Amino acid sequence: MTSAALNHNPDSQNDSTGYNFAYLDEQTKRMIRRCLLKAVAVPGYQVPFGGREMPLPYGWGTGGMQVTATIIGQDDVLKVIDQGADDTTNAVSIRRFFARTAGVATTESTREASVIQTRHRIPETPLSHGQILVYQVPIPDPLRFIEPRETETRKMHALQEYGVMHVKLYEDIARFGHIATTYAYPVKVNGHYVMDPSPIPKFDNPKMHGNPALQLFGAGREKRIYAIPPFTRVESLDFEDHPFEIQGWDQACEFCGSDHSFLDEVVTDDEGGRIFICSDTDYCNQRFETGARQEAV
Amino acid sequence: MYVAVKSGEKAIDQAHSWLDETRRGDTSIPELSVAQIRQQMGLAVDRIMAEGSLYDPELAALALKQASGDAIEAIFLLRAYRTTLPRFLASLPVETNTMAIRRRISAAYKDLPGGQVLGPTYDYTHRLLDFTLLANGERASTPPSDETVEDCPRVLDFLNSEGLIESPLANSCRTQSDDSAPADLTRQPLDYPAGRDLRLQALARGDEGFLLALAYSTQRGYGRNHPFAGEIRQGEVAVEIAPEELGFPVIVGDIQVSECDMINQFIGTETEAPRFTRGYGLAFGNSERKALAMALVDRALRARELGEDVVSPAQDEEFVLAHCDNLDSSGFVSHLKLPHYVDFQSELVLLRRLRKEFEERKSGRQGPKVNTTSKPGNQDEPSMDNEQRREVKQA
Numbered sequence: 001m002t003s004a005a006l007n008h009n010p011d012s013q014n015d016s017t018g019y020n021f022a023y024l025d026e027q028t029k030r031m032i033r034r035c036l037l038k039a040v041a042v043p044g045y046q047v048p049f050g051g052r053e054m055p056l057p058y059g060w061g062t063g064g065m066q067v068t069a070t071i072i073g074q075d076d077v078l079k080v081i082d083q084g085a086d087d088t089t090n091a092v093s094i095r096r097f098f099a100r101t102a103g104v105a106t107t108e109s110t111r112e113a114s115v116i117q118t119r120h121r122i123p124e125t126p127l128s129h130g131q132i133l134v135y136q137v138p139i140p141d142p143l144r145f146i147e148p149r150e151t152e153t154r155k156m157h158a159l160q161e162y163g164v165m166h167v168k169l170y171e172d173i174a175r176f177g178h179i180a181t182t183y184a185y186p187v188k189v190n191g192h193y194v195m196d197p198s199p200i201p202k203f204d205n206p207k208m209h210g211n212p213a214l215q216l217f218g219a220g221r222e223k224r225i226y227a228i229p230p231f232t233r234v235e236s237l238d239f240e241d242h243p244f245e246i247q248g249w250d251q252a253c254e255f256c257g258s259d260h261s262f263l264d265e266v267v268t269d270d271e272g273g274r275i276f277i278c279s280d281t282d283y284c285n286q287r288f289e290t291g292a293r294q295e296a297v
Numbered sequence: 298m299y300v301a302v303k304s305g306e307k308a309i310d311q312a313h314s315w316l317d318e319t320r321r322g323d324t325s326i327p328e329l330s331v332a333q334i335r336q337q338m339g340l341a342v343d344r345i346m347a348e349g350s351l352y353d354p355e356l357a358a359l360a361l362k363q364a365s366g367d368a369i370e371a372i373f374l375l376r377a378y379r380t381t382l383p384r385f386l387a388s389l390p391v392e393t394n395t396m397a398i399r400r401r402i403s404a405a406y407k408d409l410p411g412g413q414v415l416g417p418t419y420d421y422t423h424r425l426l427d428f429t430l431l432a433n434g435e436r437a438s439t440p441p442s443d444e445t446v447e448d449c450p451r452v453l454d455f456l457n458s459e460g461l462i463e464s465p466l467a468n469s470c471r472t473q474s475d476d477s478a479p480a481d482l483t484r485q486p487l488d489y490p491a492g493r494d495l496r497l498q499a500l501a502r503g504d505e506g507f508l509l510a511l512a513y514s515t516q517r518g519y520g521r522n523h524p525f526a527g528e529i530r531q532g533e534v535a536v537e538i539a540p541e542e543l544g545f546p547v548i549v550g551d552i553q554v555s556e557c558d559m560i561n562q563f564i565g566t567e568t569e570a571p572r573f574t575r576g577y578g579l580a581f582g583n584s585e586r587k588a589l590a591m592a593l594v595d596r597a598l599r600a601r602e603l604g605e606d607v608v609s610p611a612q613d614e615e616f617v618l619a620h621c622d623n624l625d626s627s628g629f630v631s632h633l634k635l636p637h638y639v640d641f642q643s644e645l646v647l648l649r650r651l652r653k654e655f656e657e658r659k660s661g662r663q664g665p666k667v668n669t670t671s672k673p674g675n676q677d678e679p680s681m682d683n684e685q686r687r688e689v690k691q692a
Contacts, residue, residue, distance in 0.1 A: 019381065048486035053380040057373070058628030060635065083639045090635050092305040120639045138629070149615055151489050176651055182643035201643040221625050223486040247646045264638050265645065279639055 022069040022102040028052055032070040032225070036216060039227035044189030045157075046140050051223035061094055061119060062220030064136035068098065068117050071132060071216070077105045079113035084121035084262065084279035091119070108282050120183075122204040124261045124283035127213035129230065135198045137219035140226065142186040142196040162194050165237060173242055182247065188235045189228055202236065203246045203262045209234040251276040256287035320365045334358040343553070343582025344368055348623065349375030350483070350502050352552050352581050369504075369627050376624060380483070387478065389537045389546055393556050393579075397533040398446045404526040405560060411449030416531060417441075418585075452528035453558045453575065462560065462573040489615055496598055496618065500591045501580060503621030509586065511611040512593035520597045520609030523562035524576065531555045531583060555585045559592040564603055574603060 020026065028050075035049040054062040072078065078098055082091035086108040094117060095106050107113050110125040119136040127133060139145075143153040146164050156162070165186055172180040185202035189195045197205060198217060208215060208228060215228040228234060238244035252259040254266075254275040261283060263276040278284035321328065335342055335358035345357040349372045357375055364370035400416025403409055415421075429436055456462040479494040487495065500508060515522055533553055537546040557578040565571030576596025578588035597611040610616050620626060 023381075025381070025383075048488065050484045050486055053376045053483070053624065055377040057631060058625050059630075059632030060628060062628075083636045087305045088636050089305040089309055092309060096306075119635075120637070138632070150619075151615065177654060178647070178651070180647060180651075182647045183640040199637075199640050201639050203643070221629060247643060249646070262639065262642075264642055279642075 019101055021074075022072050022098065022104075023054075024052065024066065024069045028066075029070045032066060035225045036067070036070065036227065039216070039225050040214070040229050042193075043228055043232050044187075044193030044195040044226060046224040046226050049223055049225050051220050054220065056093070056097070058221035059138060060090060061117070061136040063218030063222075063225070064117050064119070064134050064220075065094060065097070065218070066220060067134045067216050067218035067225065068115060069102070071134075072098065072102055072104060072115055074102070074104065076114045077107050077112055079107050079110065079116045079282075080118075081116065081121060081123070081280075081282075082119040083264070084123070084283075085281040087281060108285075110282050120199050120201075121262070121279060122200055122207045124258075124278070124280040125286070126207075127211055129212040131213040133211075133213050133215045135200075135215065135217045137196070137198045137217050137222075137224070140196055140217065140219040140222050140224040142184075142194050157193060160192065162188075162237075165194060166239075169237060169239070173239070179238070179242060179244075185244075186237050188237060190232050190234075194237070195226060195228075201247065201262060202244070205234075205236045205244070206246065249276060253278045253284060253287075256284045256291060258284070258287055320363070329362060331355060331358045331362055334362055340583055341366070341368065343580075343584050344505060344587070345371045345375055346582055347580040347584045347587055348372045348502055348504065349379065351375050351379040354582075369623050373624055373627075386538060386540065388549070389539055391534045391536060391552075391554070393530065393534055393554065394451055395534070396449075396530055396554075396556075397551075398449055398530060399533075400531040401446070401449050401528070402526075402530075403452045403528045405452060405528075409452060409455075411447050414446055414449075417583075449530065451558070453560065456527075456560070456573060460570070460572065463575060465575065487618060489618075490601075491614060491618060493595075493599070496614065497577065497579075497591075497595060499618045499621055500578070500594055503591070504623035504626070505584070505587045505590065507621050507623070507626075508590040508594050511597070511617065512590035514609065515593055515597050515611045520600065520612040522574075522576070522593070522596050524593055524596065525560040526589065527558040527560040529555070529557050529585060529588065531585065553582050555580050555583055555588040557585070557588040557592040559589075559596055561596045574599070 022029075024032075031050055035047045039045065039047045051063065051066060054065055056062055056065065068078070078095065079086065080091045080095040080098075082088040082094075085091065086095075098104055099106055110116065110123040110127070113131065115132050115134060116123065116127075117134040117136065122133065141150075141153050142165065143156055146168060147153050147156065156164075169179050169181070172178065181202065183201045184196055184199040185205055186194050187197055187205060187208065197208060210231050210233070211228070212230050214230055217226045217228075219225070236244040249259075249263045251263065253261065253263060254277050256278060258278055261278045261280060264279045266275050266277055267273065268275055278287075335354050338358070338361065341361055342354050342357045345360055345368060346352055346354065348368075349357060349360070351357070353375075356378065357371070360371035360374040361368075363374060398411075398414060398416075400418060401411060401414045403413065427436075453462055453465070457464055480492060480498070482495055482498055487499070491499070514520070516524075531554070533551045535548045536550050536552055537548050539546040555578075557576075559576035559578070561574045561576055563571045563573045574596065576592040576594075576599070578591030578593075578595060580587045580591065594611055594617060597609070598614055598617060600607050600612040601614075605612070607613055
């Protein structure tokens with residue numbers, strides 16, 4: 001949490017909206033901060049919280065928004081991405097929400113941001129100490145698709161009964177020759193809890209490990225918060241003879257020429273024409289501009 | 298240059314102004330006022346209040362207007378407003394025994410003290426379109442008789458005084474948290490198993506359509522509980538608060554509610570004489586269908602506590618409570634409209650690789666061995682179509 005968030009004056013009202021700073025009332029923020037502290041203290045553990053109804057629909061980032069609203073202070077600089085991009089409609093909508101209700105500065109630059117709210121990606125630009133990455137989470141429990149009952153999965157987590165998860169991955173290998181989970185790939189945090197990294201592509205999983213930034217996860221509809229503190233061990237589940245691997249592309253980004261970032265496929269015509277571009281728009285722009293400058297020199 | 302995902306900001310603004318225009322419709326037609334909606338679309342307003350968990354007919358009517366008549370969108374507007382309201386204190390439990398009755402019927406007794414009062418109901422209307430209304434004609438209506446309704450003692454109390462039905466205060470009906478204040482799922486996360494107080498709160502806010510379908514399923518054998526509509530009443534009740542510094546209760550207003558007491562199949566054990574059991578439904582406004590459905594589902598959810606086998610969806614607390622809220626469900630279903638380029642791309646990469654390996658195997662080269670006896674049907678598997686699955690199996 002930034003010092004700005006801690007020093008923030010709770011009585012300040014945002015005059016233009018008639019709502020409290022960053023929408024949520026201070027009692028709710030206090031409740032969420034307590035849950036965040038617990039989540040940081042027990043990495044990967046899903047802490048139930050009294051999630052509020054937000055003025056955006058459930059499933060559209062209400063959990064991430066509640067976390068962001070709770071930690072953000074007047075001096076923070078907010079970046080919001082969806083699918084890695086700053087200009088997708090839902091990212092625009094959430095960024096506007098905080099610009100309006102908290103009046104904070106916003107940015108598209110990963111480096112300049114102190115708080116980054118994300119859906120489905122971790123930025124390509126490495127994060128640094130003091131930054132906070134807030135994930136929007138649809139289904140927080142990695143065991144949910146194996147066991148739909150909350151009463152069961154809570155027991156399974158408590159007892160570290162994760163054999164079923166390995167069986168599931170093994171079945172993939174038996175059937176397809178590969179682990180067929182490509183996103184929301186389960187990870188083990190700090191050697192204990194198996195955690196859903198939210199539906200980021202497994203390409204991004206290694207970035208969670210030992211990351212200097214604080215990673216917070218908010219699931220609004222399911223009312224759960226969890227966290228990965230800075231420099232925490234995060235391992236993607238795998239087998240000795242089938243080690244974890246990330247996806248790669250034969251192509252490079254059409255714009256910036258990157259051959260190491262996550263690429264989105266864009267259909268250019270109805271005759272099989274395809275180009276590939278970076279999903280992280282800020283990273284792509286930076287590389288594009290740097291490249292253009294170098295060419296000019 | 299690819300620009301489809303760019304200019305999101307401008308697109309949103311344009312969409313909003315188009316929406317405003319569409320909501321208003323043809324400007325040569327007079328605009329609906331909130332007061333008109335409140336007065337003439339009363340049942341819609343009541344549903345918005347019930348599922349929006351906020352008793353405010355004016356704001357519910359406003360929400361309905363703003364949402365172009367979409368009930369779930371209007372409920373969303375009201376809930377998002379409600380969540381910001383400060384809570385001063387809790388009211389005393391409303392006393393429906395002293396309700397100012399507009400309607401009161403019992404399907405269990407032919408006649409009873411207080412009588413059967415039909416009230417303003419659609420029940421016995423013939424569903425024939427009334428073309429007088431289309432022609433903007435007001436039908437001459439005879440004002441309802443001003444005969445006051447006598448006191449209506451509660452039907453289930455007759456049974457209770459004979460011991461034929463479980464007491465409303467029997468252990469089985471109490472909240473799990475007993476003496477403490479009732480739980481509130483809008484403040485605390487739902488924890489299973491939930492007490493009956495939480496279950497009733499969830500059902501009262503739950504989607505009418507979902508509860509109706511679940512209630513119907515119990516009638517068709519999926520968790521049958523032999524219901525009789527013991528009493529349905531509708532009318533005005535006083536809301537009282539008792540501030541500590543006053544030391545006595547004061548009425549802060551009246552609200553319209555619909556209530557349903559269901560009489561259900563009896564139970565008995567070696568030590569207890571057989572008796573009927575209860576299901577309960579209560580909703581803001583004239584929401585009788587909702588109250589009936591709620592009472593049936595409430596009773597179904599008491600299966601475990603009453604020692605019945607939990608075999609049907611309506612009896613399954615986690616299934617019902619996790620899925621009855623229409624903002625949860627509509628939000629999560631509609632989030633499929635959000636971009637999923639990244640996840641989809643991840644699946645494409647894998648699928649292309651699997652297909653390439655398959656082609657290589659087919660043309661005789663070595664590839665990883667594929668188990669041909671594995672069963673399809675795992676929920677979490679990548680989106681392969683059946684043809685692809687067959688190909689993998691045949692390999």
